[in-house]
Amino acid sequence: MRIEVDVAMEYELGAERVVFLTLEAAATTGQRIAESRLQIAGARLARIPGESGIGERVAARLPEARMRLDYHARIDVTRRERAxxxxxxxxxxxxxxxxxxxxxxxxxxxxxxxxxxxxxxxxxxxxxxxxxxxxxxxxxxxxxxxxxxxxxxxxxxxxxxxxxxxxxxxxxxxxxxxxxxxxxxxxxxxxxxxxxxxxxxxxxxxxxxxxxxxxxxxxxxxxxxxxxxxxxxxxxTAFMENRGAARMLSQSVSVRRG
The missing domain is CATH 3.10.620.30 (C8orf32 fold)
Known part of the structure; x- marks a missing residue:
């Protein structure tokens, strides 16, 4: 089954302008990533393997207090429901x-x-x-x-x-x-x-x-x-972690069958 995901978020950060993000679909058993695009305005990104080697955390270093993020992905889910x-x-x-x-x-x-x-x-x-x-x-x-x-x-x-x-x-x-x-x-x-x-x-x-x-x-x-x-x-598995203040300005998650 083809699944399409879109995430948009905007946060106001405090003095600490580094966040860890866990929101990208994982390349793992039962699903294949057909397309994945993560955009965080002005940020420098580094990637760290997730728990048990599933997915990745993204460390984003931001040039200013406001974080603007867009994520789009298309995923083919191949696993089947089993009783x-x-x-x-x-x-x-x-x-x-x-x-x-x-x-x-x-x-x-x-x-x-x-x-x-x-x-x-x-x-x-x-x-x-x-x-x-x-x-x-x-x-x-x-x-x-x-x-x-x-x-x-x-x-x-x-x-x-x-x-x-x-x-x-x-x-x-x-x-x-x-x-x-x-x-x-x-x-x-x-x-x-x-x-x-x-x-x-x-x-x-x-x-x-x-x-x-x-x-x-x-x-x-x-x-x-x-x-x-x-x-x-x-x-x-928190989708966002940081060591300072973080105020949500907007956030939306859209998931639909492709």
Whole structure:
């Protein structure tokens, strides 16, 4: 499936005029970059590999306080949706190194605190059926409420309030999967049909032969999601990082089928 992405943003920065940006579609398994163009007025750019070698961070050094950015890309998504229930899970001691990191608790996914709950509620299901049960539980138990959470909200907070946005849904799913020995990582994506249109968060779980996309909000499918970056949680995949003040003047994200 051909997906087209356009991002435009303008920010007013403080004294620190260096920002790290993670917003370009990644050249990774299941998708091919047909066209990619990132323009940041007057900036000097350097590139750094993303977490787990997926995608890149762009370090932009700006000549003035205002950052004006435009990004356009066309991506061919070649992966197919697979039924989770038919996929097997390896025991934790047989997992490859690339998956082991995503079994551990992280800042926003305190999986060690969910072990008793997760095993009691989902432990009877094998492999991918367990992930499907967790996905369905998160989707049914949480209410999608913009503004109900913040950048500091953790999976424990979301479990308590039962409200949040895509970020919180993904954290919740990752924490519960890890608590039952299924590796899960947080993934930032572009996807058509996301409301409101924005950077979107899903998860990937390690089952059988590799990573599989799971979206507990139900807004994005594996066959149309464009992976930007992966990490332990949202801390690893922020679309913009800087060490000083940053005030948003405008921002728009457009994702559509090509």
């Amino acid at each position: 989770l229930e038919g996929l097997t899970a390896a025991p934790w001691h047989d997992l490859p190194a690339e998956a082991m990191t995503y079994l551990r608790p992280s800042r926003f996914c305190q999986s060690d605190l969910f072990e008793t709950f997760a095993i009691r509620h989902f432990g009877r299901h094998p492999g991918g059926a367990r992930v499907a049960a967790i996905r369905d539980w998160v989707r049914s138990e949480l209410d999608y409420v913009p503004g109900a959470s913040s950048a500091a909200t953790t999976a424990i907070d979301t479990f308590t309030t039962r409200q949040g946005v895509c970020r919180d849904y993904a954290h919740m799913l990752c924490a519960l999967c890890r608590a039952t020995d299924i590796p899960a990582r947080y993934v930032s994506v572009y996807a058509p049909g996301v409301e409101p249109p924005d950077f979107h968060a899903v998860a990937q779980v390690w089952l059988e032969d590799g990573w599989h996309i799971v979206d507990p909000t139900g807004m994005a499918g594996a066959e149309s999601a464009v992976v930007i970056a992966v990490g332990r949680d949202a801390y690893d």
